[in-house]
Amino acid sequence: MKKIALVLSLIMCFVCFAGCSDSGKTVLRVYNWGEYIDETIFDDFEKQNPDIRIQYETYTDNETMYTKIKNSSTAYDVLIPSDYMIERLIQEDMLAPLNYDNIPNYSMIDEKYKNLAFDPENKYSVPYMWGTLGILYDETLVQEDTFTWETMFDAKYENSILMKKDMRDALGIALKTLGYSFNSTSEKELTEAKDKLSSQKPNVAGYVNDDGMDKMIAGEAPMALMYAGDAAYCISENENLNFAIPEDGSNLFFDSMVIPKNSTNKETAEKFINFMCETEIAQRNADEIGYSTPHVEVYNALPEDVRNSFAYPDEAVLDKAEVYLYLGEEVTNLYEKVWSEFLASL
Amino acid sequence: MKVKKSLYMVALFPFLIWLILLVVVPLMLIGYYGFTNAAGIFSFDNFHQFFQPDYLRVLWRSLYLSLVATVFCLLAGYPVAMILAGNTFRKKTLLVVLLIAPMWMNFLLRTYAWLTLLEGNGVFNTILQAMGLPKQSFLGNTNAVVFGMVYNFLPYMIFPIYNSISKIPKNILEAARDLGGGNATCFFRIILPLSVPGIISGITMVFVPGVTTFVISQFLGSGKVTLIGDIIEQQFMHAGNWGFGSAISIVVMVVVVVCMWLVNRFSDDSGVMMP
Secondary structure, eight states, X not given: OHHHHHHXXXXXXXHHHHHHHHHTSEEEEEEEETTOSOTHHHHHHHHHOTTEEEEEEEESSHHHHHHHHHHOSOOOSEEOOBHHHHHHHHHTTOBOOOOGGGOGGGGGBOGGGSSOTTSTTOSSXXXXXXXXXXXXXXXXXXXXXXXXXXXXXXXXXXXXXXXXXXXXXXXXXXXHHTTOOTTOOOHHHHHHHHHHHHHTGGGEEEEESTHHHHHHHTTOOSEEEEEHHHHHHHHHHOTTEEEEOOTTOOBEEEEEEBOBTTOSOHHHHHHHHHHHTSXXXXXXXXXXXXXXXXXXXXXXXXXXXXXXXXXXXXXXXXXXXXXXXXXXXXXXXHHHHHHHHHHHTO | OHHHHHHHHHHXXXXXXXHIIIIIHHHHHXXXXXTBOTTSOBOSHHHHHHOSHHHHHHHHHHHHHHHHHHHHHHHHHHHHHHHHHSSSOSOHHHHHHHHHXXXXXXXXXXXXXXXXXXXXXXXXXXXXXXXXXXXXXXXXXXXXXXXXXXHHHXXXXXXXXXXXXXXXXHHHHXXXXXXXXXXXXXXXXXXXXXXXXHHHHHHHHHHHHHHXXXXXXXXXXXXXXXXXXXXXXXXXXXXXOHHHHHHHHHHHHHHHHHHHHHHHHHHHHHGGGOO
């Protein structure tokens, strides 16, 4: 009898401890693009704040993130969407205004990345990274004097191109090739863009998201549509690769950290955002993922060759680039309709 | 008797709850979303959007590729099922383990593993090159997708057929032999007709998941072969257009049910083959 009691009490203890080990902790839910953070930073944050546990999830594009937070009951605490998506979230009243007293490191962000058009008073977002869209190519296989978006539609590149399976990026470059804006709202132009993309199929080796990076590093394809930051990472792994920002004008994007309105740990989320802006952390992160930093001290500490690389293009390139705008629900639905018709045409 | 019946009900209760929550309610929701527009008013808009050449072609492609995969599974699976059910092959346990072992691994991982084998600089191409042969692009076409379906669904064809063949009483076959029936006669007039129920459930278990798959086409088709499952996934996960996604799901369900009904009709007729 005594033995049974002993075993039972041991079991009770075990169950208690198992239950206790996590229950005291605040869970911080971070939802970010895939391959877009140095995940060892989470360990540092948890070490510094033993009462916080980070639960990390990733998405492949802004639209997937939006659909998830709109329909899911999960309350995320920190999101890192892009400009036009932040604009949409603000318009739909889905973000919480930030308390900058809790984010003193916000002062480290370069003024030129503050108060941008998608968040004009900078009430909701802290810049995370920025970059451009361009063409990553294998120098041994692709020789071009100048790159334009049309290069990706050139018939000589049969079965050679990895296209991004991202609605705004793919339709965007098709629109641009046709001489329209990345932010076109015309049904006629979008239909033309769809047909243009469908006509590109013989050139395409695959429609990819982040898996395109591994494929380029492994030399699976000579050319890919890619964000500058991902391209920098690929180049660091495979020296045959190079990156070009097309002459006819690129997309310029700003990804920022925001807190959704239904977050239950707003202060913890602000603490995390502040942590991400600490110079040492922001530097490690930028080094690892290859994207362009909006952080003054991190930028100043960059080696000369990085500052002169495509990651920080000069004014002439940036002037020609367009930032995506949120085009309203009706036009967004039109984009979605055209995009799924395009996918169906494959 | 009455007591027994209520006992049955109690035993059934957990399953009934499961059935209602996870089958009936979702089906009703899909019906609701499919037949209403964004404003929640009854309409056929979603179906109207679906019935246009591009989407119909995707549906047709899904049915066709799945049918091809089913035929391959049947041709490859039937002999294996016969070997398993027969007495001539001694290492049956080993064969069963080899067939089942891959199913212990996650379906996604298994399909992903094929990428490493088939890609441009993958294992197969390295071997081809070592033998002085030119590189092949295995991925990104319908063959790769059919291959993926056959690979993943083959066991679902083999085991139902094996079951029905092994249930055939040995004395029927012995009687046939006594009456002078040869191998061919025994197979076509006894084994094949009596294994039809297994074939039917094998076809169902391969064809239906084949029609609705989206992972295989995304991985092995490199996103270049869109199946109807891809479109449905796109509507729910990306576009947030549940109405359209539900409408496509309803169309696919109706088509699949009709296909299965036809297959079952055929199997009833085939009973005539029995002497």
